Amino acid sequence: MRLLTHNMLSCNRKGVSNGFPLGIEASKLEVKEVDFNSDFLRHIYPKIEWKAFVDAAKSLGLNDLPEHVDDSMLEDDDFLHSFHHALLEVHLEEGALICPETGRRFPVNRGIPNMLLNEDEV
Amino acid sequence: MSLRPERQAPPEIFYNESEARKYTTSSRIIEIQAKLTERALELLALPQDGAPRLLLDIGCGSGLSGETLAENGHHWIGLDISESMLDIALEREAEGDLLLGDIGQGLGVRPGVIDGAISISAVQWLCNADKSCNDPRKRLKCFFGSLYRCLARGSRAVLQMYPENGAQLEMISTAAMRSGFSGGLVVDYPHSTRAKKYFLCLLCGPPSANTPLPKAKGEDGGSGSDESEDDDEHETVDFLERQRPTKKRKSEKKVKGRAWVLKKKEQRRNHGFTNVPRDTKYTARKRKARF
Numbered sequence: 539m540r541l542l543t544h545n546m547l548s549c550n551r552k553g554v555s556n557g558f559p560l561g562i563e564a565s566k567l568e569v570k571e572v573d574f575n576s577d578f579l580r581h582i583y584p585k586i587e588w589k590a591f592v593d594a595a596k597s598l599g600l601n602d603l604p605e606h607v608d609d610s611m612l613e614d615d616d617f618l619h620s621f622h623h624a625l626l627e628v629h630l631e632e633g634a635l636i637c638p639e640t641g642r643r644f645p646v647n648r649g650i651p652n653m654l655l656n657e658d659e660v
Numbered sequence: 661m662s663l664r665p666e667r668q669a670p671p672e673i674f675y676n677e678s679e680a681r682k683y684t685t686s687s688r689i690i691e692i693q694a695k696l697t698e699r700a701l702e703l704l705a706l707p708q709d710g711a712p713r714l715l716l717d718i719g720c721g722s723g724l725s726g727e728t729l730a731e732n733g734h735h736w737i738g739l740d741i742s743e744s745m746l747d748i749a750l751e752r753e754a755e756g757d758l759l760l761g762d763i764g765q766g767l768g769v770r771p772g773v774i775d776g777a778i779s780i781s782a783v784q785w786l787c788n789a790d791k792s793c794n795d796p797r798k799r800l801k802c803f804f805g806s807l808y809r810c811l812a813r814g815s816r817a818v819l820q821m822y823p824e825n826g827a828q829l830e831m832i833s834t835a836a837m838r839s840g841f842s843g844g845l846v847v848d849y850p851h852s853t854r855a856k857k858y859f860l861c862l863l864c865g866p867p868s869a870n871t872p873l874p875k876a877k878g879e880d881g882g883s884g885s886d887e888s889e890d891d892d893e894h895e896t897v898d899f900l901e902r903q904r905p906t907k908k909r910k911s912e913k914k915v916k917g918r919a920w921v922l923k924k925k926e927q928r929r930n931h932g933f934t935n936v937p938r939d940t941k942y943t944a945r946k947r948k949a950r951f
Contacts, residue, residue, distance in 0.1 A: 543757040550768030577711040585773045653761035
C-alpha cells in the first residue's frame with residue numbers, strides 16, 4: 539500500500555466520527571520505482587491532506603518532506619521528486635493501520651490492508 | 661448447466677484459490693474483462709487532458725480490470741472481498757493498491773477525493789443475503805452512500821453488472837438514486853441475450869443538461885449481431901454459468917385408471933356397439949413393469 543492510498547483511507551467502523559488519518563505501524567517497507575509524472579502530482583496535490591501525509595511519511599522513516607507547503611512549491615523540481623517518492627514509490631508491505639479514535643487495528647499483509655469489519659462493527 | 665455464481669456461495673468463499681486461478685488463466689475471460697473495462701472507461705468520460713487520474717476499482721478481483729486502467733495511465737485503488745483473488749492480483753503484479761474489504765460495509769474512503777469509479781461484474785453480489793446479519797437493501801445503501809461521498813463533484817461511476825432479474829436491477833438502481841446519484845442505465849446490445857451488458861452510469865452532483873447519458877452500443881441493430889466483427893458468441897463472461905438451471909420436467913404421464921376404462925366401455929355399449937368386451941377383474945389391471 540502506498541501513502542497515496544493511505545491518505546484516502548479512513549476508518550469505516552460504526553460510531554467513528556473521525557477515522558482519519560489512520561496511524562501506521564510499519565514492520566516492512568518496499569520501494570518500487572514508478573514513472574515520474576508531474577501532471578498527476580499537480581492534479582492530486584489539492585486532494586492530499588498534507589499534515590496526515592507528512593506524519594505518515596515520518597512513520598515510514600521519510601523525513602525530507604516540508605511541514606508546510608503552498609502552491610508555489612509545485613514548480614520546484616526537488617520538492618516534486620520527494621513528493622513523488624513518498625506518495626507513489628514507498629510501499630507498506632507488513633504492519634498495521636490503526637484507527638485514531640478507537641484504536642482498532644487493520645493488519646497489513648503483503649501490502650494489502652485488511653479493512654473487513656466484524657458483524658458488530660458495521 | 662450450473663447455477664449463477666451468486667447463488668452458489670458468498671463471494672469470499674466462491675472465489676477460492678482454484679476459482680480465482682480459473683478466472684485469471686482463461687484468456688477468454690481476460691479478454692472480456694479488458695473489453696468491459698475499456699467500455700466502462702469510455703462511459704466514465706474522464707476529461708481528455710492527459711493527466712492521470714485516481715480511480716477506484718470496486719470488486720477489482722485479480723486486477724484484470726486494473727490492468728486496463730493502468731494501461732491508460734491512471735492510478736487506481738482496488739477493493740475486493742476475496743483474498744484469493746487479491747493473491748492472484750499480487751502475483752500478476754497489479755500496479756494499483758489493493759484493499760481487502762467488503763463494499764457492503766462502505767468503502768472507507770475520505771470524501772471527495774476519487775476522480776471516478778468503475779466496477780466490473782461485482783455489484784450484483786450485494787443483492788445476496790449470505791449471512792443472517794446481511795440485509796441487501798442496507799448494504800446497497802451503505803455502498804452507494806459511501807461511493808457518493810468519496811467521489812469528487814462532477815465525477816462519475818460506471819458499474820457493470822449482471823443482474824439476475826428485473827427486480828434486482830431495480831433494487832440496485834433505486835438504491836443508487838436514493839443516495840443522490842443521477843444518471844441511469846446504459847444497456848449495450850439490448851436485443852441480444854448473450855452480448856447484452858448492463859452499465860449503471862452514475863453522475864455525482866446535480867444533473868445538468870450538458871451531461872446526457874452516453875449512448876448504448878448496438879441499440880439499433882436488430883439482434884446485436886451486426887457489430888460482430890468478432891464472434892458475438894464469445895463476448896460474454898461464461899454465460900452458461902449465469903443461467904438458472906432448467907427445471908427438470910417431472911415424468912408424470914397421466915395414467916388413465918380402471919374407472920375411466922369402465923366408463924368408456926359403458927359409453928360404447930350405450931351407443932349400440934356389440935363388440936365391447938365384458939367387464940372382468942382383468943379389465944384395466946396393472947401390468948408388471950417388464951411389459
